[in-house]
Amino acid sequence: MIPALLVKIALIIIVIRSAYVCIHMLNKRLSSNLLNLLYHASIFIIALSFLI
Secondary structure (H helix, E strand, O other), X not given: OHHHHHHHHHHHHHHHHHXXXXXXXXXXXXXXXXXXXXXXXXXXXXXXXXXX
């Protein structure tokens, strides 16, 4: 039970961090950060799918 709870907490932290980085990158110019933005968006999507 405790390992499952720790995994869910870790996934929540990953989702929050990835969303924060994506929002922060969207406020900057997209020309040089497009690959990083797509990377963090994919991490967000995968972590959210594991969480749900």
